[in-house]
Every structure is written in structure tokens, then in C-alpha cells.
Amino acid sequence: MTLSLAYRNILRNKRRSILSGLAIFIAAIVLCLTVAFQEGMINDMVENIKNHVTGNVLIRNKEYGEHERIMPLQFNIPKVGDVIAKLESIPNVERATPKTSIPVQLYREGKTQNAQAVGIDFATSGFFNQKGTTLVEGTLAKEGTKECVITKTLADKYSLALGDKFTFLSKTATSGSNGMTVTICGIARFQDSDVEGTSFFLPYDTLGRMLRMGDGSLEIQVFTTKENMASRIEESLQRSDLEIRNWTEASIIIKMLQFTKLIYLFFEIIFFLLASTVIFNTTMMSVQERNKEIGTMVALGYSKRQVMFLFLEESAILSFFASLSGSLVAYVLISFMHAVGFDLNAMGGAAVNGMNFSSWIYPWLSYKGYLSIILLGTGIAVLTCTIPARRILKMEPAVALRSDC
């Protein structure tokens, strides 16, 4: 009954209703876009972190973790092939792949430059099995060979082409140094800004040999079909020398992102509160302008609380439809942007290297995200309007009926 009355009241002054809803409508669009950018970025970062850094579960030598600052390569995972075979026999483990990533120096024309050598198993690694990674030229490196795949950025920086050779130098697991000349067999482009820098990829066994690690690797990334498998893997492996962690614990960036999400929620609330001031103002004016109507309704038997709820229902309907329509418009915009993508580097994204940001962002918002923005927009508007609506509770019907409006 009050709901249809509230609906009629909204339509009574269409211009004012549209104007009031407009603020929420715009706020919903802006927030949907902001959250979609944030979600798109975080989803890509999570994808990058899983594929390039941790997998679903990251395994390292415990002592390596304790002395990570000095990169003690001697604390690797020996006989990595055997460990991987055992890992792949555990239910819900999709695949396990070795990885050794270390800073090295490229030796070019008498000068040394910093680079990152990444030793992987090309067949199972997440680096070349990910959307957004393109092998621009050539092929992937074969196991046991002194071949490598370099990033497009590295190729451009040092004018390197397919078939060229270069030498790199590194500290070894025996604390000495070693150098190796490798041939470029492929050039790839990555969207992960951390990888696309000056990384090059070579078979993990070749890098292991060069680093005097034998058949070991520094890490094993385990990809699973279920989350939080670390303790299950720990039970199956029974290796006290290994540090086995879920990806959410292994990456400090993920911990930071969880905190960032809270900050974003705070800003969302502030934004809707600001937008709700328009509805707050409208409700306040309505309460003042409709004194006689309020008085009549109370005289007819409505309780003051019912009348107050009528006003709140008006605000709820208005803000709900404004949030809904704003979200629908945002949905169309986000779908388009998701298909096209945004070049983060062109927007100054290079400054955030080191956090596995993708150079291209594809904004994305889940249905849950849209729903939460609609509910948040409606909820905050209704809460804000309780302040002017509560004035009805203090109103005397006789006084209200005698008023001019």
C-alpha cells in the first residue's frame, strides 16, 4: 500500500525526482568503472602472480627462505624431477613446474647490464601458457640446450635479434661466479610489466648447470584445481627441509591488495554519502513542503512511523532505480572496455613496475560487484534520508494541518 503511494509520490514531481536520482546514477557509474578498473587490475595481478611467481602453492628450500636476502643458491631443491613426480601424483595437483629466477649481468661489448635470468620448464611453466603472452618470433627453448627466449623489451633495448648470442654472468651456488653464452631462439611479449622488462628464459636444467645447482631448482610452482592445498601437499611430501606455502601467503603483494580493497570500500562509502546529499536535500524539502499531507495522513490513521517509512521508501525506490540504471550504463561501458583494454604504460603504468601489474588492463566487474554497488547506493541513500525523515516523528498533526503547505 505505502509502496504504491511512494511510487506515485515520486512521479508527482518527475523533474525533482530525476534530479535527485541523477547524483546517485552518476555515482553508480563512476564507482562501477573505478571498481571494474581495480578488479581488472587485481585479477590480472593475481593471474600474473600465480603464473609467474607462486603457482597455487610455492615450494622452496626452507633455508633459502631464511637467507633470501643474500640469495644463497646452494639452498635449492635438489633432484627437482623426483619431487615434481611425487607432487603430480597428489590428487587435485594439476601440474608442478620448476623455476629459478635470479638477477644476472649481461655482458655486451665490454660492459655489464642488469637482467633477470629465469630457468623454467617450457612445457609446464605458467610463463608461456597464459593469455597475453605472445611469442613474437622463433620457438621456445629446448631442454638441455643453451638456447633462450628473450622479451621484446630486452631485444629492443640491446638490438638483439633471433639467432644472436649473448653472454651473461652470475654468482653460483658455490659462491663463485660463472658465465654462459646463449643463443636467442625466440622473442616473446608479456603483459606482466615485471617480466617484460629485462628478463630472458632458458631451460631450468641449463641454468641449474650454469649456477652449479646440478639437477636442482630454487622453486617449484604447483598448480592445483583446489585452493589452499599447501598443508595437503606438506602431508604428502613429508619433507621438513621444504617451505610449502599457499600463493596468498607467498606473495606480499596479495596481502597488500587485500588491504587496498578495504581502502577502496571506504572510498566507495564516502562517494555514495556525497551523492546522497542530493537525496537528503530532496527529502528534507519534501518533509517541509508536505506538512499538510503528513498531517492528513496521521489524521486518517497512519502512524507517524508509517509516514516516515513512506518517505524512506520514496528515497529507496529513487536511489535503487538510479543505482540500477547507473550500473546498467556502466555495464555497457565496462563490457566495451573489457573487450578493448587499456594500455597502462601509456597512462604512466611503468612507474608501478615491481608489483606484477599488467601493461594492459581489462576492466571487469562481476555480477556480485554490480549488486553490491546497487545495494550500497540504495542503502547509504536510505540511511542518509533517515535524518530528515525523523522530523516527521516530532510533528504534531494539528500543527501540520494548519500549515500553509
Add this chain to the structure above:
Amino acid sequence: MITITLLALSLSAEDINSILEHYQKNIDLQSSVMEAKLVIKDSLGSSTSEIRSYTRKGGDTRLDVIGGPDKGQKILKKDSALYLYYPDSEEIIRLQGSNLKDSFLGSDFSYEDLTRDNDIQKNYEGTLLDENGYFHVMLKAKNRKQTYQQQELWLDRNTYVPVKTILYSASGKALRQIESSDIRNIDGSSFAMESKVVELLKNNSSTTMTITKIELNTLIKDSIFTKEDLAW
């Protein structure tokens, strides 16, 4: 009285020069071929390497790693330049700049130590601090080019071999300590067959070098000191 003091001072100056001359004589050789074992220890473990070195007058040095994890690596110091050969590398690496400070085979020696000019009298000013037991000598660099701006030596009174050396930075911070033992006379020159280097800025880090074979003033082919020979 003043005459006696001046005479004493001049005698002291003569003494330090004579000490440094003897010291220099031990390290100033026409040539040498030496094999040594390096035992490198740090807080995370230990490793052993074997090296063969060739040196000739003028400071040219060639080091071949003949045993241990880095077997096959070769280092050539020629005309103040340092070249590295790695078996897996297709080019000879010239080491320069800050890379010279890198550790040699993970030991407490840096590549910079290998390129040092050994002419003590030319590069350092000596002061005799004490002569009870050992000649306790402080050397101060005459120019800023020297890696170690101060060296404190305790020289054996008979052989002039430093049994203990502390190397200091420009700010006077003690960087390394070298203790030598098993002093032997070989073809008129005295050598410590065992030296232990301790990196004073690191915890539990030391390198012990034991000379297993030594030949002095022997003929070494010129080709040994060429870049081309490194890759052979």
C-alpha cells in the same frame, strides 16, 4: 742531545727502508708457478678449489682453476686489465669497475686483490711501530689509487714474511686480516705456505690458501699471458 735524537730518527728511517726492501725482495720475483688449495668457509658452508698461478716480473698474472666446482675457469691480469674465461662462455670477459670488487671463487679475495700493484716501496710510506718479537710496520698509501689505504704488518724478524697483516680502508676501518704460517725458504726467497684470510666485515667467513707446489724463476711462455691462450 738534539744530535743524538736526530741520529736515532735517521737510524730508524734507515731501518724501515731496509725492512721494506727485504720484504719487497720476497715478493719481487722474475717469475713463479704455483699450485694452491683454497678452502673457503662462510656461515652457510664450505667449498674447496684448486688453482695454478703463473706470475712474471711486471705483475702479469694468470690463474687457472684446476679443481673444485669452478674447474676450467681462467683469469688473466695483464697491463692492469683483468680478463675472465668461463668454459661455458664463448667470449673472454673483461672485468672492470665495481665488478672488480666481486669475490674470486667465492673466497675472501676480490678480483681487485689480484690486480694490486705489489711494489710496496713505490706505493706506500712505512713506519716502524715496534720491533719486539716482530717488525710491526704501518704502511700508508702514497696515493688514493691503492685499494687498501693502510696496511699493518707483523713481519718475521728473520725472513721478513708478514705473519699477520691487517688491511684498512681509507676511513681506517679494518677490512681483512691475513695470518700466514709454515714459512719456507725457496731458492733464496721466503714464502708462507699457508695463509688464512678473514673478512672482518663478515661473520664466520674465511679462506685458507695452502701452497702445494711452487717453482720460482722458471721460464714461462709468453703465450700464457695472452687472451687467446685463455680459451685453449
